[in-house]
Amino acid sequence: MYWFFPILTYFNAMNTHSYNEQELHRIEELSSLRELNINPYPHTFDRTHSSKDILVTFSDENPEVLSSVSVAGRIMAIRTMGKASFWHILDQDGRIQIYLKKDDLPDMYEHLKLFDIGDIIGVEGYVFRTKVGEVSIHVRTITLLSKSIRMLPIAKEEITETGEKIVHDAFKDKESRYRRRYIDLIVNNDIRTTFIKRSKIITAMRRYFDERNWLEVETPILQPMYGGASARPFVTHHNTLDVDLYLRIADELYLKRLLVGGFEGVYEISKNFRNEGMDKSHNPEYTAMEIYVAYKDYHWMMEMTEDCLNTIAKSVNRSETVIYDGKEISFALPFARKKMSELFVETIGVNPFGFDRAALKELAQKHSVAIDPAANEIKILDEMFSELIQPKLIQPTFVYDYPLEMSPLAKSHRTEQGVVERFELFINGGEVANAFSELNDPFDQRQRLEQQARLKTEGDDEAMVVDEDFLFSLEIGMPPAAGLGIGIDRLVMILTGETSIRDVLFFPQMRPEVS
Protein backbone atom coordinates (compact mmCIF):
# COMPACT_ATOMS: atom_id res chain seq x y z
CA MET A 1 0.00 0.00 0.00
CA TYR A 2 2.77 2.40 0.83
CA TRP A 3 3.74 3.02 -2.74
CA PHE A 4 0.45 4.84 -3.14
CA PHE A 5 1.86 7.54 -0.86
CA PRO A 6 4.31 9.38 -3.05
CA ILE A 7 5.79 12.67 -2.01
CA LEU A 8 2.85 14.59 -3.47
CA THR A 9 0.71 13.15 -0.70
CA TYR A 10 2.89 14.84 1.86
CA PHE A 11 2.77 18.18 0.09
CA ASN A 12 -0.96 18.27 0.76
CA ALA A 13 -0.31 18.01 4.48
CA MET A 14 2.59 20.39 4.74
CA ASN A 15 1.34 23.61 3.26
CA THR A 16 1.14 25.48 6.51
CA HIS A 17 4.81 25.18 7.32
CA SER A 18 7.94 26.08 5.51
CA TYR A 19 10.65 23.51 5.09
CA ASN A 20 14.25 24.11 4.28
CA GLU A 21 16.23 22.05 1.86
CA GLN A 22 17.37 19.54 4.45
CA GLU A 23 13.83 19.05 5.69
CA LEU A 24 12.46 18.56 2.20
CA HIS A 25 15.10 15.93 1.72
CA ARG A 26 13.82 14.08 4.74
CA ILE A 27 10.28 14.22 3.42
CA GLU A 28 11.57 12.60 0.25
CA GLU A 29 13.19 9.94 2.42
CA LEU A 30 9.75 9.16 3.83
CA SER A 31 8.56 8.19 0.40
CA SER A 32 11.64 6.08 -0.21
CA LEU A 33 11.05 4.28 3.07
CA ARG A 34 7.45 3.53 2.18
CA GLU A 35 8.53 2.23 -1.21
CA LEU A 36 10.78 -0.18 0.67
CA ASN A 37 7.82 -1.25 2.79
CA ILE A 38 9.37 0.33 5.85
CA ASN A 39 6.67 1.95 7.96
CA PRO A 40 8.14 5.22 9.28
CA TYR A 41 5.51 5.44 12.03
CA PRO A 42 4.76 1.97 13.41
CA HIS A 43 2.60 1.41 16.47
CA THR A 44 4.72 -0.32 19.10
CA PHE A 45 8.13 -1.63 19.96
CA ASP A 46 9.04 -4.12 22.69
CA ARG A 47 11.98 -3.01 24.79
CA THR A 48 13.90 -5.22 27.17
CA HIS A 49 16.27 -2.61 28.58
CA SER A 50 16.92 1.08 28.92
CA SER A 51 20.31 2.49 28.01
CA LYS A 52 21.16 2.78 31.68
CA ASP A 53 20.08 -0.80 32.42
CA ILE A 54 22.64 -2.00 29.93
CA LEU A 55 25.46 0.25 31.07
CA VAL A 56 25.08 -0.80 34.71
CA THR A 57 24.46 -4.49 33.98
CA PHE A 58 27.23 -5.15 31.48
CA SER A 59 30.31 -6.94 32.72
CA ASP A 60 33.33 -7.94 30.68
CA GLU A 61 33.44 -11.27 32.51
CA ASN A 62 29.91 -12.26 31.56
CA PRO A 63 28.95 -10.41 28.39
CA GLU A 64 26.60 -13.25 27.44
CA VAL A 65 24.15 -12.03 30.09
CA LEU A 66 23.26 -9.32 27.60
CA SER A 67 23.33 -11.48 24.50
CA SER A 68 19.97 -10.17 23.34
CA VAL A 69 18.68 -6.75 24.27
CA SER A 70 16.12 -4.45 22.72
CA VAL A 71 16.50 -0.71 23.20
CA ALA A 72 14.68 2.26 21.73
CA GLY A 73 15.77 5.85 21.45
CA ARG A 74 16.45 8.87 19.32
CA ILE A 75 19.46 8.94 17.02
CA MET A 76 21.79 11.64 18.32
CA ALA A 77 24.99 10.94 16.42
CA ILE A 78 25.91 9.04 13.29
CA ARG A 79 29.48 8.06 12.50
CA THR A 80 29.65 5.99 9.35
CA MET A 81 32.87 4.34 8.27
CA GLY A 82 31.88 2.71 5.07
CA LYS A 83 30.62 -0.76 5.83
CA ALA A 84 30.29 -0.16 9.57
CA SER A 85 28.66 2.61 11.57
CA PHE A 86 28.63 3.83 15.12
CA TRP A 87 25.55 5.73 16.23
CA HIS A 88 24.42 7.07 19.56
CA ILE A 89 20.82 6.77 20.59
CA LEU A 90 19.21 8.66 23.46
CA ASP A 91 16.45 7.37 25.70
CA GLN A 92 15.07 8.81 28.92
CA ASP A 93 18.01 7.49 30.92
CA GLY A 94 20.77 8.68 28.61
CA ARG A 95 22.84 7.72 25.61
CA ILE A 96 24.15 4.40 24.43
CA GLN A 97 26.28 3.60 21.41
CA ILE A 98 25.10 1.12 18.82
CA TYR A 99 27.28 -0.63 16.26
CA LEU A 100 25.90 -1.40 12.84
CA LYS A 101 27.89 -3.69 10.58
CA LYS A 102 27.03 -4.42 6.98
CA ASP A 103 27.78 -8.15 7.31
CA ASP A 104 25.23 -8.42 10.11
CA LEU A 105 22.56 -6.27 8.46
CA PRO A 106 22.70 -7.47 4.89
CA ASP A 107 19.19 -6.34 3.97
CA MET A 108 19.09 -3.07 5.87
CA TYR A 109 22.57 -1.62 5.79
CA GLU A 110 22.27 0.14 2.48
CA HIS A 111 18.97 1.73 3.59
CA LEU A 112 20.50 3.25 6.71
CA LYS A 113 21.21 6.39 4.74
CA LEU A 114 17.49 7.01 4.95
CA PHE A 115 17.89 7.30 8.73
CA ASP A 116 18.85 10.67 10.22
CA ILE A 117 19.78 12.29 13.45
CA GLY A 118 16.50 12.86 15.27
CA ASP A 119 14.78 9.70 14.09
CA ILE A 120 13.53 7.37 16.80
CA ILE A 121 14.56 3.76 16.31
CA GLY A 122 14.49 0.44 18.08
CA VAL A 123 17.39 -1.99 17.91
CA GLU A 124 17.97 -5.60 18.92
CA GLY A 125 21.40 -7.10 19.36
CA TYR A 126 24.10 -8.14 21.79
CA VAL A 127 26.14 -5.98 24.10
CA PHE A 128 29.91 -5.75 23.83
CA ARG A 129 32.74 -3.40 24.63
CA THR A 130 34.48 -1.71 21.72
CA LYS A 131 38.23 -1.54 21.21
CA VAL A 132 38.20 1.96 22.62
CA GLY A 133 36.22 0.78 25.63
CA GLU A 134 32.64 1.97 25.15
CA VAL A 135 29.88 -0.47 26.03
CA SER A 136 27.79 -0.72 22.87
CA ILE A 137 25.06 -2.74 21.23
CA HIS A 138 26.01 -4.83 18.21
CA VAL A 139 22.81 -4.55 16.23
CA ARG A 140 21.10 -7.54 14.64
CA THR A 141 17.86 -5.78 13.71
CA ILE A 142 17.00 -2.13 13.43
CA THR A 143 13.45 -0.75 13.33
CA LEU A 144 12.41 2.77 12.45
CA LEU A 145 9.89 3.97 15.05
CA SER A 146 9.41 7.61 14.11
CA LYS A 147 10.90 9.57 11.25
CA SER A 148 12.02 13.08 12.16
CA ILE A 149 11.40 15.76 9.56
CA ARG A 150 12.79 18.80 11.32
CA MET A 151 16.45 19.55 11.99
CA LEU A 152 17.65 19.04 15.52
CA PRO A 153 20.32 21.41 16.81
CA ILE A 154 23.13 18.99 17.37
CA ALA A 155 25.70 19.66 20.01
CA LYS A 156 28.83 17.55 20.02
CA GLU A 157 30.20 16.26 23.25
CA GLU A 158 33.91 15.96 23.75
CA ILE A 159 35.46 14.09 26.65
CA THR A 160 38.88 15.53 27.39
CA GLU A 161 41.85 13.55 28.64
CA THR A 162 41.05 14.71 32.15
CA GLY A 163 37.56 13.26 31.82
CA GLU A 164 35.92 16.66 31.53
CA LYS A 165 32.94 16.95 29.23
CA ILE A 166 32.93 19.83 26.78
CA VAL A 167 29.79 20.48 24.75
CA HIS A 168 30.41 22.16 21.44
CA ASP A 169 27.78 24.35 19.79
CA ALA A 170 25.26 23.68 22.54
CA PHE A 171 21.68 24.77 21.88
CA LYS A 172 21.63 27.70 24.26
CA ASP A 173 19.50 30.51 22.88
CA LYS A 174 17.11 31.10 25.79
CA GLU A 175 14.20 32.16 23.66
CA SER A 176 14.36 29.11 21.40
CA ARG A 177 14.84 26.83 24.37
CA TYR A 178 11.75 28.15 26.16
CA ARG A 179 9.56 28.29 23.09
CA ARG A 180 10.58 24.82 21.90
CA ARG A 181 11.25 23.11 25.18
CA TYR A 182 10.89 19.69 23.56
CA ILE A 183 14.06 20.38 21.61
CA ASP A 184 15.81 21.70 24.69
CA LEU A 185 14.94 18.51 26.55
CA ILE A 186 16.35 16.33 23.80
CA VAL A 187 19.52 18.26 23.37
CA ASN A 188 20.44 19.66 26.77
CA ASN A 189 20.91 16.86 29.23
CA ASP A 190 21.16 19.14 32.27
CA ILE A 191 17.73 20.62 31.87
CA ARG A 192 16.24 17.14 31.66
CA THR A 193 17.73 16.24 35.01
CA THR A 194 16.41 19.50 36.48
CA PHE A 195 12.86 18.57 35.52
CA ILE A 196 13.24 15.03 36.74
CA LYS A 197 14.36 16.47 40.06
CA ARG A 198 11.39 18.82 40.08
CA SER A 199 9.10 15.84 39.75
CA LYS A 200 10.92 13.99 42.52
CA ILE A 201 10.67 17.00 44.86
CA ILE A 202 6.91 17.12 44.43
CA THR A 203 6.64 13.36 44.84
CA ALA A 204 8.73 13.48 48.02
CA MET A 205 6.58 16.24 49.45
CA ARG A 206 3.39 14.39 48.62
CA ARG A 207 4.78 11.24 50.19
CA TYR A 208 5.67 13.15 53.35
CA PHE A 209 2.11 14.42 53.72
CA ASP A 210 0.44 11.18 52.71
CA GLU A 211 2.47 9.23 55.26
CA ARG A 212 0.93 11.49 57.90
CA ASN A 213 -2.59 10.81 56.60
CA TRP A 214 -3.23 14.31 55.38
CA LEU A 215 -5.60 14.33 52.47
CA GLU A 216 -4.71 15.67 49.05
CA VAL A 217 -7.67 17.63 47.72
CA GLU A 218 -8.63 19.78 44.76
CA THR A 219 -10.40 23.11 45.01
CA PRO A 220 -11.67 25.44 42.30
CA ILE A 221 -9.34 27.29 40.00
CA LEU A 222 -12.25 29.26 38.56
CA GLN A 223 -13.63 31.27 41.44
CA PRO A 224 -16.47 33.78 41.63
CA MET A 225 -14.40 35.71 44.16
CA TYR A 226 -10.67 35.54 44.66
CA GLY A 227 -8.94 35.56 48.02
CA GLY A 228 -6.32 34.14 50.30
CA ALA A 229 -3.53 36.44 49.18
CA SER A 230 -2.73 39.98 48.17
CA ALA A 231 -2.47 40.01 44.42
CA ARG A 232 -4.19 41.12 41.27
CA PRO A 233 -6.16 38.32 39.62
CA PHE A 234 -6.84 37.23 36.07
CA VAL A 235 -10.47 37.62 35.06
CA THR A 236 -12.31 35.33 32.70
CA HIS A 237 -15.90 34.83 31.69
CA HIS A 238 -18.25 31.89 31.84
CA ASN A 239 -20.67 32.03 28.95
CA THR A 240 -23.50 29.84 30.23
CA LEU A 241 -23.67 31.47 33.64
CA ASP A 242 -22.79 34.80 32.06
CA VAL A 243 -20.58 35.74 34.98
CA ASP A 244 -17.01 36.84 35.32
CA LEU A 245 -14.81 34.42 37.17
CA TYR A 246 -11.35 34.84 38.63
CA LEU A 247 -8.44 32.46 38.29
CA ARG A 248 -7.36 31.62 41.80
CA ILE A 249 -4.53 33.54 43.41
CA ALA A 250 -4.42 31.13 46.38
CA ASP A 251 -6.43 28.18 47.63
CA GLU A 252 -6.40 29.19 51.29
CA LEU A 253 -10.06 30.10 51.74
CA TYR A 254 -11.34 26.91 50.12
CA LEU A 255 -9.00 24.68 52.09
CA LYS A 256 -10.17 26.31 55.31
CA ARG A 257 -13.75 25.58 54.32
CA LEU A 258 -12.69 21.94 54.18
CA LEU A 259 -11.41 22.19 57.77
CA VAL A 260 -14.86 23.52 58.67
CA GLY A 261 -16.26 20.53 56.81
CA GLY A 262 -14.44 18.18 59.14
CA PHE A 263 -11.24 17.21 57.37
CA GLU A 264 -8.38 17.48 59.83
CA GLY A 265 -5.45 17.69 57.47
CA VAL A 266 -5.80 18.79 53.85
CA TYR A 267 -3.31 19.88 51.29
CA GLU A 268 -3.32 20.90 47.67
CA ILE A 269 -0.56 21.32 45.15
CA SER A 270 -2.06 23.99 42.99
CA LYS A 271 -1.41 26.21 40.04
CA ASN A 272 -2.05 29.79 41.06
CA PHE A 273 -2.36 32.77 38.77
CA ARG A 274 -1.32 36.32 39.47
CA ASN A 275 -1.70 39.12 37.02
CA GLU A 276 1.54 40.84 37.83
CA GLY A 277 5.05 41.31 36.59
CA MET A 278 7.34 38.58 35.33
CA ASP A 279 10.99 38.18 36.13
CA LYS A 280 13.53 35.63 37.31
CA SER A 281 11.35 34.60 40.24
CA HIS A 282 7.82 35.31 38.99
CA ASN A 283 5.76 33.60 36.33
CA PRO A 284 2.06 34.49 35.86
CA GLU A 285 1.12 30.92 36.68
CA TYR A 286 3.10 29.12 39.31
CA THR A 287 2.79 26.18 41.65
CA ALA A 288 2.08 26.46 45.33
CA MET A 289 1.48 23.86 47.98
CA GLU A 290 -0.85 24.77 50.79
CA ILE A 291 -1.55 22.56 53.78
CA TYR A 292 -3.86 23.02 56.77
CA VAL A 293 -3.72 20.85 59.87
CA ALA A 294 -6.36 21.06 62.59
CA TYR A 295 -5.57 21.60 66.27
CA LYS A 296 -2.00 22.75 65.55
CA ASP A 297 -0.33 26.16 65.69
CA TYR A 298 2.52 27.89 63.93
CA HIS A 299 5.14 26.54 66.34
CA TRP A 300 4.19 23.05 65.35
CA MET A 301 4.10 24.07 61.71
CA MET A 302 7.62 25.44 61.89
CA GLU A 303 8.91 22.08 63.03
CA MET A 304 6.90 20.24 60.41
CA THR A 305 8.16 22.57 57.68
CA GLU A 306 11.84 22.19 58.46
CA ASP A 307 11.50 18.45 58.86
CA CYS A 308 9.62 18.18 55.57
CA LEU A 309 12.16 20.26 53.65
CA ASN A 310 15.05 18.45 55.26
CA THR A 311 13.49 15.15 54.21
CA ILE A 312 12.95 16.34 50.66
CA ALA A 313 16.49 17.73 50.32
CA LYS A 314 17.99 14.48 51.52
CA SER A 315 15.69 12.47 49.29
CA VAL A 316 16.38 14.30 46.04
CA ASN A 317 19.96 15.48 46.56
CA ARG A 318 21.20 12.80 48.95
CA SER A 319 22.64 15.69 50.94
CA GLU A 320 21.50 18.29 53.42
CA THR A 321 23.45 20.96 51.57
CA VAL A 322 23.21 22.42 48.12
CA ILE A 323 25.32 24.98 46.30
CA TYR A 324 23.11 27.80 45.14
CA ASP A 325 24.31 30.92 43.38
CA GLY A 326 27.81 30.20 44.64
CA LYS A 327 26.68 29.80 48.25
CA GLU A 328 26.38 26.64 50.27
CA ILE A 329 22.85 26.34 51.63
CA SER A 330 22.31 23.90 54.46
CA PHE A 331 18.98 22.22 55.16
CA ALA A 332 20.36 20.68 58.36
CA LEU A 333 18.02 20.79 61.35
CA PRO A 334 17.04 22.98 63.03
CA PHE A 335 16.64 26.02 60.80
CA ALA A 336 17.38 29.44 62.30
CA ARG A 337 14.45 31.19 63.98
CA LYS A 338 14.26 34.96 64.28
CA LYS A 339 11.50 37.18 65.51
CA MET A 340 10.84 39.89 62.98
CA SER A 341 11.08 42.61 65.60
CA GLU A 342 14.39 41.24 66.84
CA LEU A 343 15.76 41.23 63.30
CA PHE A 344 14.89 44.90 63.08
CA VAL A 345 16.67 45.58 66.35
CA GLU A 346 19.71 43.61 65.18
CA THR A 347 19.83 45.43 61.86
CA ILE A 348 18.80 49.01 62.59
CA GLY A 349 18.91 49.09 66.37
CA VAL A 350 15.23 49.70 66.89
CA ASN A 351 11.93 47.85 66.72
CA PRO A 352 9.66 49.94 64.50
CA PHE A 353 6.48 47.98 65.28
CA GLY A 354 3.79 50.46 66.26
CA PHE A 355 5.63 53.50 64.93
CA ASP A 356 3.39 56.04 63.22
CA ARG A 357 3.75 56.85 59.55
CA ALA A 358 5.96 59.89 60.01
CA ALA A 359 8.36 58.03 62.28
CA LEU A 360 8.54 55.11 59.86
CA LYS A 361 9.21 57.41 56.94
CA GLU A 362 12.03 59.05 58.83
CA LEU A 363 13.49 55.67 59.71
CA ALA A 364 13.30 54.53 56.10
CA GLN A 365 15.00 57.67 54.96
CA LYS A 366 17.73 57.25 57.55
CA HIS A 367 18.53 53.84 56.11
CA SER A 368 18.22 54.92 52.48
CA VAL A 369 15.15 52.84 51.75
CA ALA A 370 13.15 54.39 48.94
CA ILE A 371 9.47 54.64 49.82
CA ASP A 372 6.45 55.29 47.68
CA PRO A 373 5.10 58.62 49.03
CA ALA A 374 1.61 57.11 49.25
CA ALA A 375 2.73 54.04 51.21
CA ASN A 376 0.97 53.30 54.47
CA GLU A 377 2.67 52.14 57.67
CA ILE A 378 2.61 48.49 56.72
CA LYS A 379 4.04 49.02 53.26
CA ILE A 380 6.90 51.06 54.69
CA LEU A 381 7.63 48.38 57.26
CA ASP A 382 7.45 45.71 54.61
CA GLU A 383 9.74 47.70 52.36
CA MET A 384 12.32 48.17 55.08
CA PHE A 385 12.24 44.48 55.89
CA SER A 386 12.75 43.40 52.31
CA GLU A 387 15.46 45.98 51.67
CA LEU A 388 17.46 45.78 54.86
CA ILE A 389 16.90 42.34 56.33
CA GLN A 390 15.65 39.87 53.75
CA PRO A 391 18.79 39.85 51.55
CA LYS A 392 20.83 38.76 54.55
CA LEU A 393 18.76 35.65 55.16
CA ILE A 394 20.86 33.22 53.14
CA GLN A 395 20.59 30.06 55.21
CA PRO A 396 17.04 28.77 55.75
CA THR A 397 15.59 31.11 58.38
CA PHE A 398 12.15 31.29 59.91
CA VAL A 399 11.11 34.87 60.51
CA TYR A 400 8.13 34.93 62.85
CA ASP A 401 5.61 37.18 64.63
CA TYR A 402 4.53 39.67 62.00
CA PRO A 403 2.63 42.93 62.42
CA LEU A 404 -1.09 42.25 62.43
CA GLU A 405 -1.97 44.56 59.56
CA MET A 406 0.41 42.67 57.28
CA SER A 407 -1.46 39.40 57.72
CA PRO A 408 -5.25 39.60 57.51
CA LEU A 409 -5.79 35.84 57.69
CA ALA A 410 -3.45 35.08 60.61
CA LYS A 411 -4.49 34.66 64.21
CA SER A 412 -3.50 37.29 66.75
CA HIS A 413 -0.56 36.47 68.95
CA ARG A 414 -1.58 34.82 72.19
CA THR A 415 0.50 37.24 74.33
CA GLU A 416 1.68 40.14 72.19
CA GLN A 417 -0.44 43.05 71.04
CA GLY A 418 -0.52 44.06 67.39
CA VAL A 419 1.30 40.93 66.28
CA VAL A 420 0.08 37.75 64.60
CA GLU A 421 1.31 34.19 64.87
CA ARG A 422 2.89 33.96 61.46
CA PHE A 423 6.22 32.90 60.03
CA GLU A 424 7.87 33.01 56.67
CA LEU A 425 10.83 30.91 55.60
CA PHE A 426 13.58 32.69 53.71
CA ILE A 427 16.36 30.98 51.78
CA ASN A 428 19.02 32.86 49.85
CA GLY A 429 17.13 36.09 50.53
CA GLY A 430 13.93 34.80 48.95
CA GLU A 431 10.63 33.83 50.48
CA VAL A 432 9.95 30.12 50.17
CA ALA A 433 7.19 29.49 52.71
CA ASN A 434 4.51 31.39 54.59
CA ALA A 435 2.49 30.05 57.51
CA PHE A 436 0.24 31.05 60.36
CA SER A 437 -1.85 29.95 63.21
CA GLU A 438 -5.05 30.35 61.22
CA LEU A 439 -7.55 32.96 62.25
CA ASN A 440 -10.79 31.19 63.13
CA ASP A 441 -12.57 33.91 65.10
CA PRO A 442 -15.29 34.98 62.63
CA PHE A 443 -15.68 38.44 64.16
CA ASP A 444 -11.97 39.20 64.11
CA GLN A 445 -11.78 37.86 60.55
CA ARG A 446 -14.65 40.05 59.42
CA GLN A 447 -12.99 43.14 60.85
CA ARG A 448 -9.71 42.30 59.12
CA LEU A 449 -11.34 41.70 55.75
CA GLU A 450 -13.39 44.84 56.04
CA GLN A 451 -10.19 46.74 56.75
CA GLN A 452 -8.79 45.20 53.56
CA ALA A 453 -11.86 46.28 51.65
CA ARG A 454 -11.30 49.83 52.88
CA LEU A 455 -7.72 49.70 51.62
CA LYS A 456 -9.05 48.54 48.30
CA THR A 457 -11.40 51.48 47.98
CA GLU A 458 -8.44 53.69 48.88
CA GLY A 459 -6.69 52.37 45.79
CA ASP A 460 -4.73 49.34 46.95
CA ASP A 461 -5.65 47.00 44.10
CA GLU A 462 -3.94 44.07 45.76
CA ALA A 463 -5.99 44.27 48.93
CA MET A 464 -8.38 41.43 49.69
CA VAL A 465 -12.12 41.39 49.18
CA VAL A 466 -14.74 40.32 51.72
CA ASP A 467 -15.80 36.74 51.07
CA GLU A 468 -19.11 36.38 52.89
CA ASP A 469 -19.38 32.66 52.36
CA PHE A 470 -15.93 32.17 53.85
CA LEU A 471 -16.97 34.22 56.88
CA PHE A 472 -20.17 32.17 57.12
CA SER A 473 -18.08 29.00 57.23
CA LEU A 474 -16.03 30.44 60.12
CA GLU A 475 -19.31 31.14 61.89
CA ILE A 476 -20.19 27.48 61.51
CA GLY A 477 -16.87 26.94 63.23
CA MET A 478 -13.35 26.11 62.10
CA PRO A 479 -11.06 24.23 64.47
CA PRO A 480 -7.87 25.92 65.55
CA ALA A 481 -5.39 25.07 62.84
CA ALA A 482 -1.99 25.76 61.37
CA GLY A 483 -1.61 26.53 57.67
CA LEU A 484 1.43 26.61 55.42
CA GLY A 485 2.11 27.63 51.85
CA ILE A 486 5.28 26.74 49.98
CA GLY A 487 6.32 28.20 46.64
CA ILE A 488 7.19 25.02 44.80
CA ASP A 489 9.00 26.68 41.92
CA ARG A 490 11.31 28.56 44.25
CA LEU A 491 12.00 25.47 46.30
CA VAL A 492 12.82 23.62 43.10
CA MET A 493 15.12 26.44 42.03
CA ILE A 494 17.12 26.18 45.22
CA LEU A 495 17.30 22.40 45.24
CA THR A 496 18.33 22.27 41.58
CA GLY A 497 20.66 25.29 41.60
CA GLU A 498 18.66 27.13 38.92
CA THR A 499 18.57 30.91 39.29
CA SER A 500 15.65 31.62 36.95
CA ILE A 501 12.11 30.36 37.47
CA ARG A 502 11.90 29.87 33.70
CA ASP A 503 14.45 27.12 34.00
CA VAL A 504 12.28 25.09 36.36
CA LEU A 505 9.09 25.51 34.31
CA PHE A 506 8.68 23.39 31.21
CA PHE A 507 6.83 26.13 29.38
CA PRO A 508 7.42 29.54 30.94
CA GLN A 509 5.09 32.31 29.85
CA MET A 510 6.36 34.08 26.73
CA ARG A 511 5.04 36.82 24.54
CA PRO A 512 3.38 35.21 21.54
CA GLU A 513 5.48 35.13 18.43
CA VAL A 514 4.15 37.11 15.50
CA SER A 515 4.21 35.04 12.36
Add this chain to the structure above:
RNA sequence: GAUCUCGUAGCUCAGCUGGUAGAGCACUUGACUUUUAAUCAAGUGGCCGAUGGUUCGAAUCCAUCCGGGAUCACCA
Protein backbone atom coordinates in the same frame (compact mmCIF):
# COMPACT_ATOMS: atom_id res chain seq x y z
C1' G B 1 6.61 49.89 33.04
C1' A B 2 12.14 52.10 32.84
C1' U B 3 17.34 51.43 31.45
C1' C B 4 21.18 48.58 29.14
C1' U B 5 22.08 44.75 25.63
C1' C B 6 21.29 41.10 21.81
C1' G B 7 18.65 39.35 17.03
C1' U B 8 23.35 37.08 10.50
C1' A B 9 22.36 29.41 7.48
C1' G B 10 18.73 24.12 11.15
C1' C B 11 22.66 25.01 15.62
C1' U B 12 27.07 27.92 17.56
C1' C B 13 29.23 32.27 15.98
C1' A B 14 32.65 35.85 12.75
C1' G B 15 31.61 39.90 9.69
C1' C B 16 36.28 46.58 11.98
C1' U B 17 35.51 53.41 10.64
C1' G B 18 29.40 51.53 4.93
C1' G B 19 31.93 48.68 -0.91
C1' U B 20 29.97 41.36 -4.22
C1' A B 21 27.23 37.57 2.88
C1' G B 22 31.61 33.96 5.92
C1' A B 23 33.43 29.69 9.28
C1' G B 24 32.64 25.20 12.19
C1' C B 25 28.81 21.69 13.11
C1' A B 26 24.54 19.67 10.51
C1' C B 27 22.98 18.30 5.38
C1' U B 28 24.18 16.19 0.04
C1' U B 29 27.78 13.20 -3.04
C1' G B 30 32.19 10.15 -2.83
C1' A B 31 36.24 7.15 0.15
C1' C B 32 36.72 4.28 4.64
C1' U B 33 34.19 -2.92 8.44
C1' U B 34 35.84 -0.93 16.24
C1' U B 35 34.55 5.00 15.60
C1' U B 36 33.46 8.63 19.35
C1' A B 37 33.87 16.65 18.48
C1' A B 38 35.67 10.11 13.69
C1' U B 39 38.68 11.51 9.36
C1' C B 40 39.51 13.05 4.09
C1' A B 41 37.60 15.36 -0.68
C1' A B 42 33.86 18.10 -3.28
C1' G B 43 29.18 20.61 -2.84
C1' U B 44 24.07 22.66 -1.23
C1' G B 45 22.09 26.02 2.04
C1' G B 46 20.60 33.39 3.88
C1' C B 47 14.09 38.58 3.14
C1' C B 48 21.53 39.65 7.98
C1' G B 49 14.23 40.18 13.29
C1' A B 50 10.52 43.96 10.64
C1' U B 51 9.54 48.76 8.53
C1' G B 52 11.17 53.44 7.24
C1' G B 53 15.33 56.89 6.56
C1' U B 54 20.59 58.70 5.35
C1' U B 55 23.74 57.26 1.10
C1' C B 56 25.89 56.24 -5.57
C1' G B 57 25.80 51.96 -2.26
C1' A B 58 23.34 49.48 4.34
C1' A B 59 24.06 43.14 7.83
C1' U B 60 26.99 47.56 9.14
C1' C B 61 24.86 54.40 10.37
C1' C B 62 19.90 56.69 12.25
C1' A B 63 14.60 56.23 13.79
C1' U B 64 10.41 53.34 15.00
C1' C B 65 8.45 48.69 15.91
C1' C B 66 8.63 43.19 17.19
C1' G B 67 10.98 39.42 20.09
C1' G B 68 14.83 37.71 23.87
C1' G B 69 18.24 38.43 28.00
C1' A B 70 20.09 41.34 32.21
C1' U B 71 19.26 45.15 35.88
C1' C B 72 15.54 48.06 38.38
C1' A B 73 10.36 48.93 39.89
C1' C B 74 5.77 45.75 41.60
C1' C B 75 4.83 40.96 43.39
C1' A B 76 5.29 35.04 45.73
